[in-house]
Amino acid sequence: VVMAIDVEIWWLRCLSFIIVIPSMGPHLVAITKMLKDLSFFLIIIAVVMIGYGVASRSMVYYPQGNNVTLTTGSPDTSFSGRAIFRNVLYPVYYLMYGDFGDERTDLDNNSGTAWATADQVLLAIHMIFVNILLVNLLIAMFNKRFDEVNEDARTVWHSQQYLFTREYFTRSPFMPPISLIYNIYYLSRMLVFFIRREFFHGSADRSAKTFKIIAINKDLLEEWREFEGASTYTYALNEVKILKAASQKFKKGSDSSSTQKETKAGNSEDLNEAADNVRDVQDNLSKLNSTIEGMKLGFKNYFM
Template identity: 25%
Template sequence: TDFQSAPSLREQLLYVWVLSLICEEFRQKAKMYFTELWNILDVLSSLLFCLGLVFRLTTELFYTGKIILCIDFVVFCLRLMAIFTISRTLGPKIIIVKKMIMDMFFFMFLLSIWVVAYGVAKQGILIHNDSRLSWIIQGAIYEPYLIIFGNFPKDIDSDIDSCSMNGTDPLKPKCPVLNENQMPAFPEWLNIIMLCVYLLFVNILLLNLLIAIFNFTFQEVQDNTDKIWKFQRYELIKEYYRRPATAPPLNIYSVFHYFYLKIMRRNKPRKHNEFKIQLKPEVEKDLLHWEGLMKDRYLLSARQEQSQRTETCILDTSQR
């Protein structure tokens, strides 16, 4: 909360710490870098921090820089989820969350069709010639979205003081169309039917579809929890094995030393073979023989399982 115009000592130490993190990201190889979500979050957090720092040190853009740094803090917090990959229990759960986010992303396209369809139709029936873009978006998109969660809009009711007749009050929505008897000009039954159909499809059909998709994703990952955790643990160990021994911001010396050897001395990059074991020819031959034996056992087990499934299906069909 202590965010003054001049950076304090603690804030300057934070700058050094983030700078060391940025240097560490530059040290890593760019090949296949952006295929990992954590690397994307690293780059995004670094870019947001640099942008927020520039704005923060500019008097005219001071508050804008504060907003960017607050958003950057959220990205840094999300990046902390990577430490849970070492856990056998929480590691696979992160994979489940990532897959569910992708499922929800594609589900939002399907949901947006119903939200826009109902919202635009409802707004066109109730309101006539409202030129305020903010209230149009609120009535056509925001309010139908809130209805999904049971939050029905209460800004327009029988009280004439809750809305603006001509839409001149920027703090109030425009009142519905009225006839000469000061009664709603639109058919109220039509609006009720549209709302019921909208709630039927969105709250019952689409949301249950999303729950079914989440259940399938959860079960798919849960069935392979041990394999997923082992791969996560291997990647995490390999990543930290190749990092400097000191943590930020004490790793600045190691990073500068790495760039000095790579750029100034023009040395060839050292290949990492720490996770490869050089075996003797006879040991390698025995290992290949063992791998072939395990492959044959696995294929035999898969055939037997497939045969049992086929026999079970035939038996179930005959019993019917």
């Protein structure tokens, strides 16, 4: 049983190898997010199913009123995990898929009794709430989730490709169980360099794998993000200004000869504006260089 479940998990794990494919990766991400939505509904459905199962079985299998005993070949009503799952949870679960089994037959055969009538009403309410309301609400949430992922499919794919690459970058180059030996070696190496750095003031492990620099202080990470966003925005804005000035210069240069004087004046203004933009870019670059030098000093304080 354990090996069979292990094979099933292994096949599901193979889905991670195709997540980098642009046409399939976003769909796998949508499935992952749908599972998160499904977990919330499973709790609600489980509560409703257990409530109906306990209430209906307590009426149907009541020993004194309905002549339900172990000697007559009736279901096992003992309070055990196997009996509860077999007689309460298992048949009620398949009601969600429209499989009634002997549920309706047992109730129709005892239509003249009060417990059968009450159970029929309880079954109708249960089917309306679970099969119509909850299931359709779950389908609507799945559609919304897929639309959200589909609109941003390219970004999601790049993100998953990055995570997949980073995962296998940090993994052992050997397959299990040989990878365990490599992991022990790598852990021992980290411990040795940690002792050298902390107690003997030695240098860090320069040959260690580093995919991303992670600061100890979370505030420094936030400063890095703000710096990157501001620098990118400033650079993009200046580039747009320069391209806009160049396009205006090209359009004015193609005017007729009757407007050459005005065009020359406009071109000179555009050139002056472009020169000002270039100077602004140079000033921003000098500021960035000074900021980077300051960050290098901060890196030494955090990582050296």
